[in-house]
Amino acid sequence: MLDRRSLFAATAAVGSFVGAAFGSRKANAATHTSVNLTPKGDVEPRGSKNRLERLPALDLESKYDFVTGFRSWHNKSNRVVSQRVEKILEEKGLDPKAKYSMEKVLPLIEDDHLVGTSGRTWISNQQVTWKILQDYFHEHADEYIAEMEAADNDGPGTLELNPDMEIPKYTKHEIHIQPGGYVGDEFAGHVYHYGTNSFYVGAIGDNEQDQIHIGTANRLPLPEDGVVKRILVQGCGTGQMTSALKERFPDAEVWGIDVGGPMVRYAHMRARNLGLDVNFAQRLAEDTKFPDGYFDIVTSYIINHELPQDSNRAVIAEAHRVTRPGGYYYPVDFRSGGADGRAYGQYRRWWDHRWNTEVWSREYHTLDFDGEIEKAGFTMNRETKAALPGFGARHAVKKA
C-alpha cells in the first residue's frame, strides 16, 4: 500500500503529465510537489488516486463504477432510440431529418415504449448514482462533518460562510435531481464532485484528475496587457476550475464564490488538501461584494444554463462591474440558442430540462447570451477559440 508520502509524490507526477497534455504547467507541478503533509482531520481511508481521494469503501466505489459504465452504455444506446424516433416520424408521414420544435415532437413520441424505456433507465441510473453517494456520507456524517470543521479555519486558503444569507429560490431546485440540490444537503459538495465525474465519462472525457477543468483553465486567454493579479470564478461549485486557475496563476489572488454553503466548504477543504491558497466564499454571483474593477479575469464554469434569464443578466452585469478596464469576462457554458432541431435532439433537451431538473436550461437556450454580454458593455473577441472545446467561446473584453 502506498503511504502518504508516496501518494503525494504520485500527485506531483500527475501534475507534470497533465501539464504536458494541456500546455505549459511546469511551475504548477512544482506547487504540488511541495504538498507533502497530512492535513489536520483529513479522512481518506483508502488513499488517493493522484488528485482524487478514492471513494471511502470498496463496495461504494464498485457501485459507482457500475453506474458510470451504465451511463456510457446508455449514451451509446441513444442511437437506437433516435432511429426509433425517425421511424415513428416516417410512419406519420413526416420527414425524419427535418427540424421540429419540441412541442411538435413530444406528442408524437412520448408514449413510445423504447423512448420511455430510455428515459426511465437514464433517470433510474441517475437516482441510484446520487443515492449510493448520499447514503454513504449521511451514514458517516459525524466523521465527514468533523473533517470539514477541521478544514474550515485552516489554510492554505480561506473560507467565508454566510449562513444567514438569503438564498434565492431559483437556486434551491434539485438540479440534475441531486438530492437537496446545491444548497440543501450537508454533503452537496462531496456528492456533486463524485457524481459529476461520472457525467464526463462517455461524454467529453475522464475528469477524475480535473483534466477538463485544468485544460479549460489553461486555455483561457491572457488579458491584452498580460497582467493577471486577481481572478474570480462565479458559481464555483466544488472549486475545480478555481483551483486549476490558481495552479496556472500561482501568484494571483484567486476567488471562488457560490450560493451553496456546503459547496464552498467542500471546495475549500479540497483546495487546502491540494496545498492551494485559494479563497472561497458563500456569496451570490450577481452580488459578489467586491469593489468595482477588482478582477483581471472573471469567469465561470457551466453555471449560466442553470440561471433564469433575469439572473443571467444580473450575473453578467456584476461581472462587468468587477472586471477592470482591459480585463475580461469569460463564462464557460454551452452554446445557447436553437428552439428547433432534429426531433430526438429536441426531445432530449426538453426531457433533460423537465426530468433531470435542468430547471432553467430552456430559458438559457432561448436567450441571446452573447448579445446580453455585449449589451452589458463588453466587447466580444470573436477570434478566441473555446476554452472548453465544443462549448461557447465568450471572450468578453472590458474596454481599457
Add this chain to the structure above:
Amino acid sequence: MATSKLKTDRPTYASDFIPSDVERAVFLGNPVLDNMMTSLIALGAEVWSNRRRMKVVEALLAEKGVTAEMIETYMPTAEQDAEWQKDRDRFIDLTYSPLLREGDLPVSAAFTRENK
C-alpha cells in the same frame, strides 16, 4: 420546500430546498414497470459490486499473504482497470440490451407455422 433528512446538531450550512417531482414520474405507463427498472439497475450495481470485489480477491490471491485491509485498499493497475471495465461493459450489455427489444405481438397473436 424541504430540508435535509440528516439530523445533526452541528452547523452544516445547508438550507431548505425545492424538491423535484421525479419520484412521481411514470414513463412506462405503469409505475410497477418504472419501479422494476430502478430495481434492476440497483440490482446491477449490487451484483457488479460483488463481482468487482471478487476480482480484487482473485487478483490478491495470485499474490501472497492476503489480508482484509489489503483487499479493501487494493489499487488496480491501469491494465486491470481497463480489463475490468471491458468485462463490466459486457455485463451491462447482457443485462440491459433486452430493454431495447421492439416486441409487438400480443398474447393473442396468430401462430404462423410451416411444416416443410
